Amino acid sequence: MVDEQTIKEAIKAIVDHDEAKAIEITKKFIEAGNNSLEIMTEGFIPGIGEVGDQFGRGLLFLPGLVQSADVMKKVTALVNEALPEKQLEKPGVVVIGTVKGDIHDIGKGIVVALLRANGLVVHDIGRDVDTEKFIEEAVKVEADVIGTSTLLTTTMGHQKDLEKELKKAGLRDKFKTIVGGAPVTGRWAAKIGADAYAEDAQDSVVKIKELIG
């Protein structure tokens, strides 16, 4: 059981990207004989959620988000060290890129930062990426999820191509797929057969975690 004050301090340490404070809270909590997962789930994860929410509302900015992600990475390492082997979870692996013909990568960069902040292993394969390259990379790194981003109505068809190519290669059941980008919707995801649609960076974290289970 984590007390209210510790939860508040843990959230604040992540939002303020205060590494020293976050480490101090984690160590103190573990040394008191508590299960380290509790401080992670009740304090730090809501903290990084708050970071994502503030970023989406224009109250916190990308460099701050990345620094919070760094702090999150450090406390995650401490929490994992303290966990018995059987409680250690394999982090989800995501391959992400902007589809062929589209060179917009600002939004994708934000998604990558926030996914990493949430403990996922992300392979960012850049922009203007061939459909085949998404599949090659996903096979190579044994990805759980393939994420495709597109800003243009003229290039969103490549998200559909990925679904077709995965089926053709007999790999559709091996990976979960998620789509995003300004013209993309949940209806588009359902229409092309993608597993999920993410509205924004924070939503991509939620949806990918749901996909990985």
Next chain:
Amino acid sequence: MGTILTRYGDGTPVEMSADDIRRDLEEGTADAADRGNIPALDKAELDHLLDIFSSPHRFVGVEPGREVVLTYDGSPIKMLRAQVNVDRLQCLQIYEKLLGADTLEMGHMDYSFKPIKPIVTYEQPLLEQVLSVTTAPVFYGAMPNLGLYSQPDGPFPNPSELIPRGEIEAALESYEAAVEDAVNDIVYVSSAMYESGADAIILDTVGAAGDADFLAGLKATEILREKYPGICIELGMAGEFVLGMHGEMEWEGARLAGMYPHEQVKLAEKAGVTVFGPVCNTNTSESTPWNMARAITFMKACCEAATIPVHVNMGMGVGGMTVNDHPPLDVASRASKAMVEICRLDGL
């Protein structure tokens, strides 16, 4: 009352009850009010929006005498996007003589100041020809587009790659260097076109690459205003808030990241902007009533704060309109009518 036909933000038609529309209108305005820390629309305004949505007519409009100026940005691009086979001069004639445009914008297909810089001497004679066959004011416009200043498209390291790797300092320096180059390019092209006879300069989609992009727009405006005191400059934004890609960029002591339209317009005024074009982006998953109420809430606050003319951006994915290359008439006319009748704006 039966159901009312409207659309989602991606243009998909949907039938909603009046109660559902009312609920979405309330949620849309509440979202804007909460994010922007601005007043939500009041009951009378929401009632009026519901009336507009309830109209059985496919196309709605304002009463005679309540019309506003229609300025256009990127007009030639829009015609080429529809694969209409006309050159830019003919396109602007069509906009003026057939579509009722009050101003014309001669933008290049590579709608960014950086790629136009080396070909600006080819733009000048075309501008001269356009000016000789049209009557409406001819604007010349492009985007600051700071994305073109980072690798692989430009000289500076790419912040979108550096930041996720945690190389914050290098990313911030890259943004700062890009601002200076972008300002030089904007001032160079704008000066050349203004001196060739352009009636105004448009800086379009400002802030698309975040706070550095907005800073470049403000700095370039300031320089142009000082250089040409009588110049007309329209500054159109990219989104409802300035994305903090750098986070600490300031202009005249104000941090740019996180600014909403009613705050952006005050800096635009100070920099010397003549006409401000605020933007509210459309959420493709939400309904048009939700998007429209949200957009009008932001725009109303902006218009109330402004002392310069405000021409709200209306079109594909902005101003409550759907994300379609050519937004459907039912949405375009409802959004335009609502915007004009509820906000104290000067043009669309």
